[in-house]
Amino acid sequence: MVLHAKFRVGNRHLLPSARLVEDLGFDDMDLILMIRAVEKEFTFQIRADDLERGATLDDLMACVERASVQQPAGDGAASRRAPA
Secondary structure (H helix, E strand, O other): OHHHHHHOOOHHHOOOOOEOOOOOOOOHHHHHHHHHHHHHHHOOOOOHHHOOOOOEHHHHHHHHHHHHHHOOOOOOOOOOOOOO
């Protein structure tokens, strides 16, 4: 899993209810890097504003599921977000 491999989050902390910031210790930069890593792994885009403060791993999985339905796999480069 991306979180375990790239961010050294222990498996025992990877619970659906684990909050990304409060429980796993992610800061704003970690969240950006994590979103990019998930996008690269699954080849689609996740809107950064979909993960608000207090977001959980379950929220992240819901974003991945929504993105996979909205954008077919392998089409990740076709629609990049506009720079903020």
